[in-house]
């Protein structure tokens with residue numbers, strides 16, 4: 257009647273796949289504890305590492321748990337404890353980790369009543385609470401693990417994409433907060449057909465490269481013509497960080513989700529560590545606080 261889980265940080269968009277692609281990180285995420293209660297309601301008894309609401313109907317994890325208990329007509333309640341290891345507003349799917357982690361754990365308390373696709377839908381309701389949009393890329397990556405493609409939103413269709421085991425992410429998180437809601441407002445609702453063609457061609461290239469372990473193709477395809485050009489001004493030294501990562505051997509680099517974190521992908525841990533050092537050099541004397549993570553994809 258107790259469940260302990262690791263809720264991974266996730267990188268959404270992955271350059272060319274705005275709202276359609278994401279991957280989960282093995283080495284960074286929250287810890288969450290869930291226990292059954294007799295109260296038939298949801299309580300949040302502990303939150304460490306971030307300032308988040310304790311009222312269940314205002315908390316992403318609480319909202320997901322409430323919806324699942326209601327939908328399943330459960331005869332028990334749930335108490336949640338959240339230990340956050342990375343910050344909300346980082347662009348690393350903080351709310352998604354809470355939402356997906358809760359969906360996954362409450363499902364265990366319900367004897368695995370729901371499929372991963374159904375869990376993704378519950379977790380998306382948490383994303384509405386967090387940022388006003390039912391985005392699936394972060395939550396699906398956290399639930400399925402590895403790389404995912406949100407092929408369609410309605411009806412929801414999540415595709416798991418295999419990836420080379422050597423692939424390693426380097427992330428730099430400058431500690432300025434960008435609200436996803438605000439970062440979504442800077443994206444124009446229309447794009448020229450030429451841009452669309454370039455973008456979907458890269459998505460195809462990226463998916464093919466991930467399937468065939470073709471690192472050159474992955475590298476050529478990690479280009480974003482849509483979100484990155486419109487959002488990069490929100491992130492200090494974005495171009496310098498990106499160029500430093502590419503110069504150190506990264507296959508590609510771009511904004512993680514809605515930012516401000518920047519991710520790079522490399523074909524070995526050694527290169528990913530070099531990328532981390534190069535990123536560190538850029539921010540070292542900038543006066544900006546930051547964290548750097550190197551992690552395999554899980």
Ligand code: HSE
Pocket residue numbers: 268269274275276347349391393394436439440483513514
């Ligand atoms: N795909 C979403 C965005 C992710 O870029 O706005 C939000 O974390």
